[in-house]
Amino acid sequence: MRSNFPENFLWGAATASYQIEGAYREDGRGESIWDRFSHTPGKTFQGDTGDVACDHYHRFEEDIGIMKKIGLKTYRFSISWSRLFPDGSGEPNPKGMEFYKKLVSKLNENGIKPAVTLYHWDLPQKLQDNGGWANRDTVCHFVEYAKYVFENLGSQVPIWITHNEPFVAAIVGNWIGRHAPGITDFQTALRVAHHLLLSHGLAVKAYRESGHKGEIGITLNMNPVYPASENEMDKAAAKRFNEYLNKWYADPVLKGAYPADLLEWFADRGLAPEILDGDMSAINQPIDFLGINNYYSSFIRHDEHNWPVYASEISTGRDRTKMDWEINPEGLHDLLVYLDKEYGGIKIIITENGAAFNDIVNREGKVEDDNRLDYLYTYLEQVHRAIDSGVNVKGYYAWSLMDNFEWGHGYSKRFGLVYVDFKTQKRILKKSAYWYSEVIRNNGF
Ligand code: FCB
Numbered sequence: 001m002r003s004n005f006p007e008n009f010l011w012g013a014a015t016a017s018y019q020i021e022g023a024y025r026e027d028g029r030g031e032s033i034w035d036r037f038s039h040t041p042g043k044t045f046q047g048d049t050g051d052v053a054c055d056h057y058h059r060f061e062e063d064i065g066i067m068k069k070i071g072l073k074t075y076r077f078s079i080s081w082s083r084l085f086p087d088g089s090g091e092p093n094p095k096g097m098e099f100y101k102k103l104v105s106k107l108n109e110n111g112i113k114p115a116v117t118l119y120h121w122d123l124p125q126k127l128q129d130n131g132g133w134a135n136r137d138t139v140c141h142f143v144e145y146a147k148y149v150f151e152n153l154g155s156q157v158p159i160w161i162t163h164n165e166p167f168v169a170a171i172v173g174n175w176i177g178r179h180a181p182g183i184t185d186f187q188t189a190l191r192v193a194h195h196l197l198l199s200h201g202l203a204v205k206a207y208r209e210s211g212h213k214g215e216i217g218i219t220l221n222m223n224p225v226y227p228a229s230e231n232e233m234d235k236a237a238a239k240r241f242n243e244y245l246n247k248w249y250a251d252p253v254l255k256g257a258y259p260a261d262l263l264e265w266f267a268d269r270g271l272a273p274e275i276l277d278g279d280m281s282a283i284n285q286p287i288d289f290l291g292i293n294n295y296y297s298s299f300i301r302h303d304e305h306n307w308p309v310y311a312s313e314i315s316t317g318r319d320r321t322k323m324d325w326e327i328n329p330e331g332l333h334d335l336l337v338y339l340d341k342e343y344g345g346i347k348i349i350i351t352e353n354g355a356a357f358n359d360i361v362n363r364e365g366k367v368e369d370d371n372r373l374d375y376l377y378t379y380l381e382q383v384h385r386a387i388d389s390g391v392n393v394k395g396y397y398a399w400s401l402m403d404n405f406e407w408g409h410g411y412s413k414r415f416g417l418v419y420v421d422f423k424t425q426k427r428i429l430k431k432s433a434y435w436y437s438e439v440i441r442n443n444g445f
Helices: 033-038 056-070 094-109 125-129 137-153 166-176 186-210 232-255 260-268 279-283 329-342 370-388 407-412 431-442
Strands: 010-014 074-078 113-119 159-164 215-221 225-227 289-293 298-302 311-313 348-352 393-399 418-421 426-429
Touching: 010 113, 010 348, 010 431, 033 125, 056 094, 056 426, 056 431, 074 159, 074 393, 094 113, 094 137, 113 137, 113 186, 137 186, 159 166, 159 186, 159 348, 166 186, 166 215, 166 232, 186 215, 186 232, 186 279, 215 232, 215 348, 225 232, 232 260, 232 279, 232 289, 232 298, 232 311, 289 329, 329 348, 329 370, 370 393, 370 431
Parallel strands: 010 074, 010 393, 074 113, 113 159, 159 215, 215 289, 225 298, 289 348, 348 393
Antiparallel strands: 298 311, 418 426
């Protein structure tokens, strides 16, 4: 059996600034909400922080060498806003931009297309001190930051992503409180979500006005949602959960409106965000692709105890990764087919997919991560299946290029194709990296 992917398929791997860079106080970088959060006792696994992480700030050349060895066509990374604007707004810090200029030109020299995420959760702390994303002013500061990045890197970067997973930034950061800034207020979370979406639309507009000819989109974390049973209550809960997780973000961006039923549901409970005139059309800018991150699927039952959406995920007994996420490759196929239908054949890039497992360096110094290899293999088969049935998928980024700081889990969850020994910063290509390299070389398997 051969599975060939479309010509020029974007084979990549992804990372994010706070998870890999380290150098947290170097060259004028300002504090971000993740510095503050991870330095707060009890917030992360064993008090782990991104102070050093993979030390990528100093080792990016070696890391690009590794990407080249794997044969990546493209590399997705994010920019640390507080490196460029230590206070979030005002005067830029040119030293910060120097790093990204070097990174981007080194990637281009090596024939690896840079795909840049503007916001992967590391808001400058100074802006959080003024209310963070719940404060509408942050939207303007983000657009200024985006413009500065477009001016400096616009001619070198062909792929842009405004936001990474606004659901997680809003809900996990401001309602569940497991991520920075660690707030636990639902109304704040929906307000944050609205401002993230608005800032996305305005940044897309600024990008078009900058005259650069690359592609720009947004990355949403999306799961296919299935009702846990045929029970009407479960079905209704699944519909609500799909609107809560997926459509709350995709609909404004692609259709210019929040899903009406859930908007009403929130309004009935006094939770709906304030939407000013013109906001929805500002969010609804034409984008070039939809980025999706998918790791697992959501099987949903009605749950009276789970305010305010009254829907909970159940386990289905499938095998789990070290994140405790159930492995369901078919789910990615179903999701792609669903999105294709729901959003009129939109071009899709899978901007993250991957798995954490217990990796062990064996006596020969190798990491034989067959479980990760199987995970990637079976998910990619489903991507291929979706492409075969006509879904317009243009690329796939494995999460992650290398083991890194997994947010609240610190360094306890390894997602990399490349193993990182955090004591010595030694990198070891895992078996999955060698396998992925073959997949890229053959444009399939
Ligand atoms: C996603 C994040 C990414 C990484 C993976 C495992 O939600 O975008 O930074 O943490 O999960």
